[in-house]
Amino acid sequence: DVVLTQTPPTLSATIGQSVSISCRSSQSLLDSDGDTYLNWLLQRPGQSPQLLIYSVSNLESGVPNRFSGSGSETDFTLKISGVEAEDLGVYYCMQATHAPYTFGAGTKLELK
Amino acid sequence: QVQLKESGPGLVQPSQTLSLTCTVSGFSLTSYSVHWVRQHSGKSLEWMGRMWSDGDTSYNSAFTSRLSISRDTSKSQVFLKMNSLQTEDTGTYYCTMGISLAYWGQGTLVTVSS
Numbered sequence: 001d002v003v004l005t006q007t008p009p010t011l012s013a014t015i016g017q018s019v020s021i022s023c024r025s026s027q028s029l030l031d032s033d034g035d036t037y038l039n040w041l042l043q044r045p046g047q048s049p050q051l052l053i054y055s056v057s058n059l060e061s062g063v064p065n066r067f068s069g070s071g072s073e074t075d076f077t078l079k080i081s082g083v084e085a086e087d088l089g090v091y092y093c094m095q096a097t098h099a100p101y102t103f104g105a106g107t108k109l110e111l112k
Numbered sequence: 113q114v115q116l117k118e119s120g121p122g123l124v125q126p127s128q129t130l131s132l133t134c135t136v137s138g139f140s141l142t143s144y145s146v147h148w149v150r151q152h153s154g155k156s157l158e159w160m161g162r163m164w165s166d167g168d169t170s171y172n173s174a175f176t177s178r179l180s181i182s183r184d185t186s187k188s189q190v191f192l193k194m195n196s197l198q199t200e201d202t203g204t205y206y207c208t209m210g211i212s213l214a215y216w217g218q219g220t221l222v223t224v225s226s
Contacts, residue, residue, distance in 0.1 A: 049208075050216070094157070100174075102159065103158070103159070
């Protein structure tokens with residue numbers, strides 16, 4: 001199975017600060033169809049996960065544009081440009097290129 | 113709008129079978145896949161398997177021998193059945209749709225205990 005390694009495990013930020021989360025894959029996530037199925041999800045406390053970004057850099061409908069994704073092959077980054085209080089929770093990267101789908105261990109974003 | 117809702121027993125005895133239902137609205141099961149994802153308390157997410165839009169299924173090999181996913185398109189429902197439950201199967205079970213897992217149900221907590 002593909003292993004996704006997220007860093008850091010915990011992130012402390014102030015409101016307005018920009019932060020980044022890294023996700024590294026044990027193998028390339030470039031699919032034979034040319035797409036790279038690496039997504040980012042946010043799980044707020046007590047809630048279900050919510051899709052933020054799909055296929056590396058595509059913003060899901062309704063997600064604020066302070067969220068952005070980048071990367072290729074095995075190295076990916078989620079950036080939040082100006083953290084807001086509603087952004088607190090656990091961020092997961094996940095891959096859907098190789099069966100089975102797998103998720104990173106999560107990065108918890110806290111207020112400093 | 114798209115909605116998914118899981119339902120099932122909150123408590124299951126060890127060695128018994130878990131049966132969960134995911135009832136969907138706002139989209140057709142013949143157009144989108146539905147997946148089951150599990151989360152142990154305070155832990156990350158684990159993909160269990162999926163019902164494809166054409167009715168085919170695929171499973172995480174970690175569950176293959178005891179997991180079954182089926183559907184009733186007339187009722188817009190997808191079912192999960194998993195047998196030989198153990199205490200380590202305790203967790204929250206979600207159904208979610210589409211290749212990108214764009215929409216999620218609220219989750220249902222399953223506790224395996226005697």
